[in-house]
Amino acid sequence: AQSVTQLDSQVPVFEEAPVELRCNYSSSVSVYLFWYVQYPNQGLQLLLKYLSGSTLVESINGFEAEFNKSQTSFHLRKPSVHISDTAEYFCAVSGNDYKLSFGAGTTVTVRA
Amino acid sequence: DAMVIQNPRYQVTQFGKPVTLSCSQTLNHNVMYWYQQKSSQAPKLLFHYYDKDFNNEADTPDNFQSRRPNTSFCFLDIRSPGLGDAAMYLCATGRVHEQYFGPGTRLTVT
Known part of the structure; x- marks a missing residue:
């Protein structure tokens, strides 16, 4: 079985400042890691994923995450946030059963 | 565009009155989930x-059922919504x- 811990429940940040959302996982098997974003009253959108290969993965809107096996982490970063990045962010892990285990979520609020 | 569609987006039902939520997909994926x-x-x-193989989570209440008549739907x-079933349902x-x-x-359950 796998599990995910998101270390920050709320992250307030000023526009154009950097942000980091922390995610740690535990698993006894090979893992596949994801970050999803959820805007109010909407479904989850896949932001980026680590399945294999390069440990640094990037999204089209400037987010990146790095898979660190030794620290069992998959932290999400963005060097400069916009107001439109205000949302809930979920880290998730999948194992061999194709089910996702989600973290509790991190609310990012970007202020002008 | 290939996508996952849920209808309706908002549903209000009365306490104890059966309700059905629907989901369709054009991605032709063989696995479908309800959250x-x-x-x-x-x-x-x-x-x-x-595919048609149904897998129930151990802690899913009996009040919740699902059907998958074909790959797309x-x-x-x-069966009998309670106030505690008010939530967002994601397919x-x-x-x-x-x-x-x-x-x-x-x-919403009223």
Whole structure:
């Protein structure tokens, strides 16, 4: 079985400042890691994923995450946030059963 | 565009009155999932289908049922909704380890 811990429940940040959302996982098997974003009253959108290969993965809107096996982490970063990045962010892990285990979520609020 | 569609987006039902939520997909994925998400919480998996093979999570209440008549459609039936069943219900489809979510149906129980 796998599990995910998101270390920050709320992250307030000023526009154009950097942000980091922390995610740690535990698993006894090979893992596949994801970050999803959820805007109010909407479904989850896949932001980026680590399945294999390069440990640094990037999204089209400037987010990146790095898979660190030794620290069992998959932290999400963005060097400069916009107001439109205000949302809930979920880290998730999948194992061999194709089910996702989600973290509790991190609310990012970007202020002008 | 290929996608996951959920109808309706908002559903109001009365306490104890059966309700059905629907999900369709054009991605042709063989796995479909139903999640319940309560306010400020992570999504909680209720059940999933691998093709027509139904898999119930151990803690999913009997009040929740599902049907998948074909690859494209999946339904969530709540037989006797209680106030505690008010939530966002998310449908997702799966390809290997990736899941693609619909916009959700927000259920209100009065």
